[in-house]
Each structure stands twice: as structure tokens, then as C-alpha cells.
Amino acid sequence: MLRLTDVGYRYAGYARQVLHDIDLTLADGEIVGLVGANEAGKSTLCLVASGLAPGSIGGALSGRLEIDGEDMAGKPLHEFATRVGIAFQNPATQLSGITGSVFEEVALGPMNLGLPARETVDRVKAALAALGIESLAEREPRRLSGGQGQLVVIASLLAMRPRHLVLDEPTAQLDPEGTRLVGEALRQLAKAGTAMLLVEHKTDLLDALTSRVAVVADGTLVADGPSPDILEDPRLDAWGVEPPSRIRLGRAIAAAGMDPARVPA
Amino acid sequence: MLVLATSAGVVRPLVRASVLLSLPITISVVLVSVFTRAGTTVLFTIGPFDATLEGVEFAAQTLVRLFAISASIGLFVLTTDPRALVLDLERRGVSPRFAFVAAATIEAVPTLVERAATISESQRARGLDTEGGVVARLRGLLPIVGPVVITSLTDVEERSLALESRAFSRPGARHLLWAMPDTGWERILRWLLAAVLLALIVARIVGVPLPVID
Numbered sequence: 001m002l003r004l005t006d007v008g009y010r011y012a013g014y015a016r017q018v019l020h021d022i023d024l025t026l027a028d029g030e031i032v033g034l035v036g037a038n039e040a041g042k043s044t045l046c047l048v049a050s051g052l053a054p055g056s057i058g059g060a061l062s063g064r065l066e067i068d069g070e071d072m073a074g075k076p077l078h079e080f081a082t083r084v085g086i087a088f089q090n091p092a093t094q095l096s097g098i099t100g101s102v103f104e105e106v107a108l109g110p111m112n113l114g115l116p117a118r119e120t121v122d123r124v125k126a127a128l129a130a131l132g133i134e135s136l137a138e139r140e141p142r143r144l145s146g147g148q149g150q151l152v153v154i155a156s157l158l159a160m161r162p163r164h165l166v167l168d169e170p171t172a173q174l175d176p177e178g179t180r181l182v183g184e185a186l187r188q189l190a191k192a193g194t195a196m197l198l199v200e201h202k203t204d205l206l207d208a209l210t211s212r213v214a215v216v217a218d219g220t221l222v223a224d225g226p227s228p229d230i231l232e233d234p235r236l237d238a239w240g241v242e243p244p245s246r247i248r249l250g251r252a253i254a255a256a257g258m259d260p261a262r263v264p265a
Numbered sequence: 266m267l268v269l270a271t272s273a274g275v276v277r278p279l280v281r282a283s284v285l286l287s288l289p290i291t292i293s294v295v296l297v298s299v300f301t302r303a304g305t306t307v308l309f310t311i312g313p314f315d316a317t318l319e320g321v322e323f324a325a326q327t328l329v330r331l332f333a334i335s336a337s338i339g340l341f342v343l344t345t346d347p348r349a350l351v352l353d354l355e356r357r358g359v360s361p362r363f364a365f366v367a368a369a370t371i372e373a374v375p376t377l378v379e380r381a382a383t384i385s386e387s388q389r390a391r392g393l394d395t396e397g398g399v400v401a402r403l404r405g406l407l408p409i410v411g412p413v414v415i416t417s418l419t420d421v422e423e424r425s426l427a428l429e430s431r432a433f434s435r436p437g438a439r440h441l442l443w444a445m446p447d448t449g450w451e452r453i454l455r456w457l458l459a460a461v462l463l464a465l466i467v468a469r470i471v472g473v474p475l476p477v478i479d
Contacts, residue, residue, distance in 0.1 A: 056425065078436075081431060088426070096428060097373070099348070100346075
């Protein structure tokens with residue numbers, strides 16, 4: 001379980017607080033969607049939840065971050081690595097840039113953990129298989145498409161076997177098939193007990209995948225509840241979030257004077 | 266060196282790379298040595314400068330040395346996979362952080378070249394003149410260099426975050442998955458080369474006369 005209690009955050013060198021009084025809990029096996037307009041504070045919240053803020057980038061954190069009941073204040077960054085994995089939206093900057101093959105790239109994290117070579121190999125194979133990208137193993141990471149690169153990034157995280165994943169728009173560069181693959185992999189991980197915070201503008205994906213959705217606006221958590229309730233909330237547009245297509249379609253049908261329930265699927 | 270380059274099949278790229286590497290210094294060495302070196306045999310005169318035979322000899326001697334240095338570097342670069350080098354260094358005890366920095370530096374070059382090409386194309390699409398005369402090219406350089414530097418810095422920050430999330434800062438040794446093949450002959454050759462180098466240094470210090478390329 002990952003829990004943020006009364007969390008506030010200010011970037012180093014800035015006077016303005018970008019997160020205020022955030023209370024958010026990710027239970028084991030739960031996928032929580034996080035939505036909000038651009039600049040609302042979603043990515044900052046991801047950095048805080050993964051320990052990178054302030055651990056790597058500095059800044060001032062108030063409140064408390066607990067992982068599996070342990071207060072993470074003052075813990076070295078490498079201790080976060082096996083507990084929380086984080087993926088950003090641009091695969092090009094997440095790949096190490098020093099490996100000659102996808103296999104080596106995915107192996108980098110487990111090697112950093114000092115695992116025996118046999119276990120590293122097993123983890124890499126399992127991570128590639130989980131995303132169905134075994135065929136990319138020998139490819140040069142720099143030559144991958146955006147979608148393939150993102151799948152490799154996620155595989156690299158899976159190989160670390162963290163209990164929690166923070167994913168900041170992981171499907172932003174994926175085609176529908178890539179998005180489906182990632183969605184399926186995340187679902188399997190959740191079944192195995194991994195807790196996930198999934199930042200997405202694709203609310204259709206959140207509609208299909210998440211049990212809970214939280215909304216951030218101006219650095220504050222303005223809503224947090226079961227996905228169907230939040231994604232149907234009429235305030236969603238005002239928060240800068242586009243509702244899922246089924247909701248928009250239903251509203252369009254209703255606006256046309258028809259009963260959505262009576263429209264054939 | 267020629268034997269090694271031939272056996273590796275890199276003679277032509279090696280000559281090209283060595284010439285390109287030493288060209289800027291070659292030009293200045295030739296100009297400075299030929300026209301400013303004092304000598305008794307004047308070959309020809311340009312304005313106040315005399316080109317002397319002694320200057321030509323000195324320039325030739327310097328250029329041979331320069332070419333030998335650049336060819337050595339070129340041969341090393343052309344025949345060594347940088348990733349394999351870094352991996353082997355780490356296997357021999359170099360810290361993973363140093364190994365990463367070395368590898369990232371080497372690997373950054375093609376990435377920067379690609380990025381510069383992409384930015385150049387997009388700037389051209391917006392009307393920037395990057396072709397034509399020297400002045401036009403120089404004027405077109407700034408709008409390319411700026412974005413290349415800034416995006417590179419941003420990328421470095423994001424990459425460091427991604428690496429941290431993969432336990433990059435964890436202290437302690439790593440179990441590497443690969444080891445470079447290292448035959449007995451290669452080991453003997455390495456020790457032999459080291460011994461020859463040591464002998465040459467000692468000979469130089471104690472003043473044993475050595476053959477000199479003149």
C-alpha cells in the first residue's frame with residue numbers, strides 16, 4: 001500500500017507551492033486513475049509518490065509518504081526503486097542510452113540491484129513476455145518506434161518487480177494495439193497485487209481499467225471516488241478533463257432528445 | 266599499425282579519419298613551420314615570409330608524429346565497440362557510475378547529431394536559411410544550437426530520474442551478464458606491449474639511444 005497524507009510540495013528555487021494537502025491511498029492490487037488539466041500538478045504528484053521529489057530533484061515536501069506502512073522520509077533513492085517504479089511519457093528520455101539491445105536495457109535495473117545473473121535473465125524474459133515484446137529483445141533501443149520504446153520502458157520497470165507503479169501518461173505515444181497491450185499487462189499486474197497510479201488523458205482507458213479515479217486541479221485533489229462516479233461527474237469538463245466516449249455519446253443522445261438506454265448498442 | 270588496420274579491414278576509413286582528425290592542426294603546423302622556421306636554404310618567398318627547407322623538414326616530422334597519434338586513436342575507435350569497452354572496464358573494477366558516464370558520453374554523439382538534424386529540418390521548414398554562403402550558414406547556426414543544447418539538458422534531467430527509478434544510485438557491485446572473450450594469446454600480447462612500453466620509458470630515462478624517425 002502506498003499512502004500520501006497531507007502532502008504539499010514546492011519545487012527548489014520556487015516560492016509557489018504546487019501541491020496542497022494531498023491525501024491519496026493506493027491499496028494493493030488497485031489501479032487508481034489520476035486526471036486533471038495540464039499544469040494541474042499530476043506529474044509533480046507522480047514524482048512525489050515515487051520519491052524522486054524531493055529525493056532526486058530537491059524541493060520542499062511537507063506531509064507524509066508511506067509505503068507498506070513504512071515512513072519513507074529520508075530513505076535513499078535506491079530503496080524506492082524496488083518499491084515504486086515510475087514511467088514518464090517520453091520513452092526516448094527514459095531509455096538509458098548506453099545499451100545495445102532491448103534485452104540489455106531491461107536488464108539494467110535488475111543488474112543495478114546486484115541480482116545474480118541468472119535471476120536478472122529470468123526477470124528480463126518474464127518482463128518481455130508480459131508485454132508480448134520478446135521479438136524486440138535483440139533490437140537496438142535507439143531504433144525503436146515511440147510505442148515500442150514505451151513498452152520497453154514499462155518492461156524495464158516490471159523487471160524491477162516493484163509493488164507499486166506510478167505511470168505518467170504511459171500510453172501517450174502508443175497506437176491502439178500498444179495501448180491495449182499495456183492495459184492488459186497492467187491488469188495482470190494488478191491481479192498479482194501491484195498497486196498503480198495511472199495518469200491518463202485517455203479516459204476511455206481509465207474507464208476500462210481503473211476502480212478509482214482522482215482529479216487534481218491547481219495542485220489540490222478535488223475529487224476521489226469510484227471510477228464510474230468520477231468519470232460521469234458533470235464537473236469533469238470544468239476540471240479540464242474530457243469524459244470517456246461512452247459518457248459523451250450518452251450525453252449527445254440525451255441532448256438529441258433520445259433515451260440513451262433505448263439506443264441499440 | 267598498417268598490419269593491424271589491414272587485418273581489421275579498416276584501412277580506408279582509418280586513413281580518412283586520421284587525415285580529418287589531424288587536418289586542422291596540419292594546416293597551422295605547415296603554415297607556422299614552413300614560413301617561420303629559421304633556415305639557410307630558402308625555397309621561395311611570399312611577401313615578408315621565407316619558406317625554408319628546414320621548415321619543411323620540421324613540418325614533415327611533426328606531421329608524421331601527428332598522423333601516428335591520430336591513426337592510433339582512429340584505429341582504437343574503429344576497432345573497439347564502446348559498449349564492450351565500458352562493460353569490460355566495469356568487469357575489471359571501474360565503478361558503474363564512471364562506466365555509465367563514459368558510455369553515455371560516447372553514445373551521446375550520434376544522438377546529438379540526429380537531434381541537430383531534426384531541429385535543423387524543422388527550422389528550415391519554418392524558413393530558416395541553413396544553406397548557401399558562410400555568413401548564411403553561421404546565421405542559421407544559432408537557432409539550431411540553442412534548441413539542441415536546451416533539449417539535451419532537459420533530456421538529461423528526465424533520464425537521470427528514469428535511471429534513479431532503476432536503482433542506478435544503489436551502492437555495491439553489479440553482476441554483469443556478459444564478459445568479453447579474452448584468449449591466452451591476447452593476454453600475452455597485452456603484457457608484451459606493456460613490457461615494451463615500460464622498456465622504452467626506462468631506455469629514455471637512462472639515455473639509451475633509440476632509433477628516431479627523422
